[in-house]
Each structure stands twice: as structure tokens, then as C-alpha cells.
Amino acid sequence: MKYSYILRLAIKNLLRRKLRTFLTVAGVAISVGFVCLLMAFSYGLQRAATAQIANGDTLKNIDVSNGSSKVISLDNTAINQIKDFSEVAKIYPQIAVAGDARVGESKSDGVIYGTNNDLLNIINPKMVSGKIYAHDASEAVVLNTTLANKLTTKAPGTLVGQKIDLRLVLRTDLFTDKTAVTQIKTISATITGITDDGKTSYAFVPLKTITDLGVDRYSALKVQLKSVNDVAKVKSQIEFMEFKVSTVKDTIDQVNQFFQVFQIILVSVGMISVIVATLGIFNTMTISLIEKTREVGLMKILGVRKVYIRRIFMTEALIIGLAGGLIGVSVSMAIGQTINYMIYTMAAGSGNTAVSIMYFPELLVVSIVVISVIISLLAGLYPTRRTTKISPLNAMRYE
Amino acid sequence: MINSNHPIITVKGLHKSYKVGKDNIPVLIDIDLEILPGEFVVILGPSGCGKSTLFNTIIGLEPPSAGHVNVQGRNVYNFDEDNRTLFRQKNFGVVYQQSNWIKSLNVIENVAFPLDIIGSRHRRSLSQAKSSLIMSGLEGHAKYTPTELSGGQQTKVAICRALITNPPIIMTDEPTGNLDTASAVSIMQQFEMLNREYKHTIVMVTHNPIYSEYATKIINMVDGKISHISVKDLVYGRQKDNFVGGAIK
Numbered sequence: 098m099k100y101s102y103i104l105r106l107a108i109k110n111l112l113r114r115k116l117r118t119f120l121t122v123a124g125v126a127i128s129v130g131f132v133c134l135l136m137a138f139s140y141g142l143q144r145a146a147t148a149q150i151a152n153g154d155t156l157k158n159i160d161v162s163n164g165s166s167k168v169i170s171l172d173n174t175a176i177n178q179i180k181d182f183s184e185v186a187k188i189y190p191q192i193a194v195a196g197d198a199r200v201g202e203s204k205s206d207g208v209i210y211g212t213n214n215d216l217l218n219i220i221n222p223k224m225v226s227g228k229i230y231a232h233d234a235s236e237a238v239v240l241n242t243t244l245a246n247k248l249t250t251k252a253p254g255t256l257v258g259q260k261i262d263l264r265l266v267l268r269t270d271l272f273t274d275k276t277a278v279t280q281i282k283t284i285s286a287t288i289t290g291i292t293d294d295g296k297t298s299y300a301f302v303p304l305k306t307i308t309d310l311g312v313d314r315y316s317a318l319k320v321q322l323k324s325v326n327d328v329a330k331v332k333s334q335i336e337f338m339e340f341k342v343s344t345v346k347d348t349i350d351q352v353n354q355f356f357q358v359f360q361i362i363l364v365s366v367g368m369i370s371v372i373v374a375t376l377g378i379f380n381t382m383t384i385s386l387i388e389k390t391r392e393v394g395l396m397k398i399l400g401v402r403k404v405y406i407r408r409i410f411m412t413e414a415l416i417i418g419l420a421g422g423l424i425g426v427s428v429s430m431a432i433g434q435t436i437n438y439m440i441y442t443m444a445a446g447s448g449n450t451a452v453s454i455m456y457f458p459e460l461l462v463v464s465i466v467v468i469s470v471i472i473s474l475l476a477g478l479y480p481t482r483r484t485t486k487i488s489p490l491n492a493m494r495y496e
Numbered sequence: 497m498i499n500s501n502h503p504i505i506t507v508k509g510l511h512k513s514y515k516v517g518k519d520n521i522p523v524l525i526d527i528d529l530e531i532l533p534g535e536f537v538v539i540l541g542p543s544g545c546g547k548s549t550l551f552n553t554i555i556g557l558e559p560p561s562a563g564h565v566n567v568q569g570r571n572v573y574n575f576d577e578d579n580r581t582l583f584r585q586k587n588f589g590v591v592y593q594q595s596n597w598i599k600s601l602n603v604i605e606n607v608a609f610p611l612d613i614i615g616s617r618h619r620r621s622l623s624q625a626k627s628s629l630i631m632s633g634l635e636g637h638a639k640y641t642p643t644e645l646s647g648g649q650q651t652k653v654a655i656c657r658a659l660i661t662n663p664p665i666i667m668t669d670e671p672t673g674n675l676d677t678a679s680a681v682s683i684m685q686q687f688e689m690l691n692r693e694y695k696h697t698i699v700m701v702t703h704n705p706i707y708s709e710y711a712t713k714i715i716n717m718v719d720g721k722i723s724h725i726s727v728k729d730l731v732y733g734r735q736k737d738n739f740v741g742g743a744i745k
Contacts, residue, residue, distance in 0.1 A: 098612060098613055098614075098615055099612075099615050099617075099618075101618070102612045102615075102618055105618070106598075106600070106601075109600040109601065110600045112600070113599060113600040389599075391596055392596070392597075392598055392599065394596075395596040395597070395598065396598070396613075397581055398555075398557065398584070398590055399585065399590070399609065399610055399613060399657075400581050400582060400584055400585020400586075400610065400613050400614075401581070401613050402578045402581050402582065403577070403578055403581075404578075405613075489557055490552055490557050490558060493592070493596065
């Protein structure tokens with residue numbers, strides 16, 4: 098018997114009992130569609146969460162700070178050592194100094210970060226007013242709104258273009274020179290922009306502004322790699338130098354780990370509905386077998402070998418599973434896109450950024466269809482095996 | 497094509513009994529018979545004489561308790577179930593009293609079914625089935641569901657199905673049982689034609705003695721035994737009767 102004929106026969110058998118076939122397929126579709134929706138929701142949240150943490154190149158970055166070691170510190174020697182790793186593309190140093198800021202009569206404490214324009218572009222703070230200073234700027238400052246609000250009673254934006262005096266407390270651990278003493282230096286600069294970021298007061302100044310004061314130890318480095326794949330390797334190499342290392346990838350791994358647990362819970366819930374659907378297929382196949390006992394007997398008498406009779410039944414089960422899987426996935430994708438669209442319009446209406454909370458990765462879609470085919474084959478297995486045991490003569494007497 | 501000296505079916509020392517509770521109920525007792533190619537054999541006997549069991553044993557559906565059945569020189573029960581199925585498909589066209597159908601297929605698809613079993617192209621099977629239906633005058637019913645047809649028409653379609661793969665032997669169990677006289681005569685004439693014109697060997701099981709007139713060999717059965725075999729000598733138009741046990745009438 099050709100497979101094309103078996104397929105034709107299986108389809109005709111299913112179409113002969115349209116309502117029953119429809120109900121069974123609907124059962125499969127609803128159950129796998131439900132699982133698909135749950136998973137899409139989880140994937141959507143996961144994607145939204147990780148997108149908040151990292152976008153594109155930030156995955157290639159490693160953050161290095163001083164570890165517990167009192168001997169090793171982040172100075173130019175360390176930078177040069179790290180620069181020598183072939184995987185490293187670029188290093189962005191940063192120095193954090195405690196101090197205060199004065200505009201006219203107003204004064205407030207805060208942290209002053211010596212941060213170059215290129216690092217600021219990576220950090221990419223949200224600017225509410227003005228802009229980040231240029232890469233060759235000197236005597237320029239970017240404040241955050243928390244600090245700006247302490248320096249003026251008017252809108253933070255009004256400070257842009259004004260003069261500011263920064264007093265920096267340079268402690269001894271900022272110098273490689275062991276004879277250095279804590280000193281206070283004041284610098285004058287112009288405010289170029291205000292950023293809406295952070296709860297504590299801080300300001301960014303070009304790194305050179307601080308290094309010009311003799312500081313030659315850094316608080317942190319952002320090490321950018323040529324490839325994401327080298328993150329783990331370089332991370333362990335720098336850790337070996339006794340610095341503290343954290344990567345965006347670590348954070349994302351933690352988030353993913355959480356979602357993995359979340360997904361296992363969702364899948365377990367979904368499994369219940371899948372089991373019910375499997376029982377549905379099992380029921381349909383068993384009834385269909387009982388109904389076709391005579392037919393199976395006839396087929397054996399007419400010369401159909403057992404393997405082909407089994408194939409006819411298995412093909413029927415497979416069609417139910419495949420149809421159920423495809424319909425279930427399509428419907429759940431349609432529902433998911435509708436939900437995304439509703440959130441999008443609601444967000445647009447209220448001026449917020451829209452997040453797609455329903456996300457259907459190809460792997461999810463394919464595995465849902467594969468799973469429904471597998472459960473249908475499993476459910477069809479037992480009834481199909483029973484056809485083998487039907488004696489043609491008894492079947493012909495069966496009414 | 498037909499070597500009339502070698503039997504196409506040989507049954508030797510056949511016993512069959514069913515276990516009912518603790519008792520063994522014998523159904524067939526020491527059956528010996530030979531069927532030559534081209535014969536029209538009627539197995540005649542009252543109901544319960546074991547003729548249907550003999551029929552099913554010959555087509556490989558009922559393993560005997562003892563003895564053997566040879567068809568075309570092969571012992572049918574030396575095959576496993578699957579190979580017996582294949583063997584049956586090659587050698588026998590089977591027509592039962594009550595026609596059975598693949599319910600999801602229409603008339604023409606049911607007739608074509610044996611060809612589809614052996615994997616011929618579906619379109620070819622259908623065109624062959626169509627010519628077969630035309631020969632039986634049933635082409636107008638090709639798209640019907642088989643059970644929509646009358647009993648006589650169903651039997652005709654069942655014959656078309658049995659013949660579609662052109663098997664050498666046609667086995668039929670009370671094919672006229674449910675039919676009115678006119679339909680029954682028409683069916684019997686069709687079998688006669690298949691025997692005379694197309695040289696099919698025909699084995700028919702019936703309780704009705706009037707069908708003996710179509711036969712070239714009549715096997716009478718009573719209580720699980722062959723009581724009497726008579727052979728019509730077609731050349732001389734004489735009937736030669738044998739009593740089992742060697743006595744010649």
C-alpha cells in the first residue's frame with residue numbers, strides 16, 4: 098500500500114466522522130494553544146526584562162573594580178596588562194570622587210565621576226536637558242536631576258550653561274604615590290546637560306579633569322571585548338588578577354535562570370491540559386477502532402498486512418495531532434499579537450513605551466507542533482496495536 | 497496456463513475442533529478433498545455441517561487442529577499470519593453472503609481497494625474498477641455509498657472487488673443467501689460465465705441444492721464430514737458419483 102493511499106484513506110476515515118474529528122482536533126488545539134500562550138507570555142516577559150538590562154554591545158562588556166586586595170589596584174599598570182589580552186577591544190576607566198557642588202549660593206554633596214564621553218555614550222543616560230559633553234571637552238559637567246534639584250529651585254534645565262564649582266576630596270587611595278596626602282581641590286566648569294538617572298546626587302566630568310589633579314588610580318574599568326564569546330574567559334583572567342569582575346551576562350543569566358523556573362511551573366500547568374487532550378485522542382482512536390472492527394477484519398481478508406492497518410490508524414492519529422498543533426499555535430499567535438497590539442495602543446495613548454509581552458520564538462512554535470504530533474502518536478499507539486490482535490473471522494461476525 | 501492434472505487446492509486429513517468450556521466440539525472430521533484448476537465446486541450441506549469452517553480454513557483464516565491445506569502446491573499454514581494474508585490476496589477472490597465495505601469509500605473506491613492494497617497507482621486502480629463496474633452494469637452507481645445499493649447490487653460489486661486483481665480462485669460463501677430469485681440467478685450466471693469463459697476456479701459454499709446445477713463438482717457435507725462427492729463429466733455430460741470410502745455408485 099502506498100503511503101499516499103494510506104494518507105488518502107486516513108483523511109476519508111476522519112472526514113466520515115466530521116464532528117468527532119473536529120472535537121478531538123479542537124481539544125488538542127485548545128490544550129497546546131493554551132501551553133503556547135503561557136510560554137509566549139513567559140518568553141515575552143523574559144525578553145522585556147533582559148532588554149532592559151542589555152542591548153546589543155553591552156553583553157561584550159566586563160565591569161572591573163577593586164577587589165579585596167590591598168596590594169593590587171586599578172592603575173595604569175593594570176590597565177596595560179588587561180589591554181594586552183588579545184580579546185580586549187577597548188578599556189574605559191572611571192574615577193569616583195566624593196565632593197560637593199556649588200552654583201551661586203546653593204551647595205550640595207555628591208559623587209563626581211571622572212567619565213569620558215565615550216563611556217557616557219555606553220552608559221547612555223537619559224538626558225532631560227542639554228547634552229553630554231564632547232569627547233575633547235574640559236571644564237564641562239553633566240548633573241543628574243537629583244543633584245540639580247538641590248542646586249536650584251527652578252526646573253533643572255535652567256542650570257544648563259551655568260557655571261558650577263566642584264570641590265573634590267582626593268583621598269590617598271586615589272594615588273599610587275604612597276607619600277600622597279588627602280587634599281581638596283576645586284574646579285570650575287560649565288553645566289552642559291542634565292540626566293534623569295539615579296536616586297543619589299552625582300555629576301559626570303571628563304576623566305582628564307580628575308587625572309590632571311594627579312589622580313592615577315581608577316575606581317572602575319569597563320572592558321569591552323571583541324566578541325561576546327570571550328566574556329567568560331577574560332572574566333576569569335581578570336579575576337585571577339584579584340579584581341572584582343561583573344558582567345551584564347551574569348545578570349542576564351540570573352534573570353534567565355529565574356524564567357527557567359517560571360517556565361517549568363507554566364509547563365507543568367500546561368501539561369495537565371495536554372494530558373486531557375491526549376486522553377481525548379486516545380478515546381477517539383479507541384472508539385474509531387471498535388467501530389471499524391469489521392473493516393479491519395475485511396482488510397485482513399482482502400490482503401492488507403498488519404503493518405499497513407497500523408499505519409492507517411497511526412496516520413489518523415498523526416493528522417489529528419498535526420492539525421490540532423497547527424491550529425492551536427496559529428490561534429494562540431493571533432491572540433498573542435492582539436494582546437501586544439492592545440498594549441501598544443494603550444501605551445501609545447498614555448505616552449509610555451510599549452512592551453511586547455507575548456513573544457513567540459520559532460523554537461516555541463516548532464516544538465509545540467512537534468509535541469502535539471508526539472502526543473497524538475502516543476495516544477494512537479495502544480488502539481493501533483489492538484488492530485493487530487483482531488481476528489478477521491471474529492471481526493466479520495462482530496456487529 | 498492451467499495444468500488440470502495437478503490440484504489447485506488439496507485438503508488432507510483436516511480436523512478442526514473448537515473448545516467450548518471443557519469440551520472439544522469437533523466441527524470438521526478427517527476432510528480429504530482435491531480441487532482441480534477450472535472446476536466449479538459447490539460445497540453443499542445443511543447449516544452447522546462445518547462447510548463455512550472448511551471454507552475459512554481453505555482461505556487461511558482458520559488454522560486447522562490437524563491436517564493440512566495446500567493451495568497452488570504451498571501449505572497455507574506454513575506461512576505466518578502476514579504472509580498468509582499476502583498469499584490469500586494473490587490467490588483468492590472472496591465473496592461473502594453479507595457484503596462488507598470500507599465505509600469511508602464509495603462503490604468504485606471499494607472495488608479498486610484490492611489494487612490499492614498491492615500499491616498500484618490510485619488513478620489506475622480507479623480506471624480498472626470503472627471498467628469492471630461497466631461490465632457489471634453498475635457504472636451509474638460508482639459514486640454511491642455501497643450500503644445504498646440493493647443486496648443483489650452489493651453482491652455484484654463484491655464480485656467486482658474479488659475479481660479486480662484477477663485471482664485464479666474465487667471463493668464464495670452463500671453469495672445468494674439474502675437475494676431474491678432473479679438476483680440470485682443473475683449472480684449464479686455471472687459465476688458460471690467466470691468459470692466457463694475466464695477459467696476461474698470457483699468454490700461456492702451453500703445450503704441450497706438447486707445451485708448444484710452450475711457445479712462441475714459437488715461436495716456434500718453432513719456433520720463435519722464429507723458424505724459424498726460427485727463429479728460432472730463435462731465432455732460426456734455424465735455425472736460420476738463417488739461415495740467417500742471408495743464405494744462407487
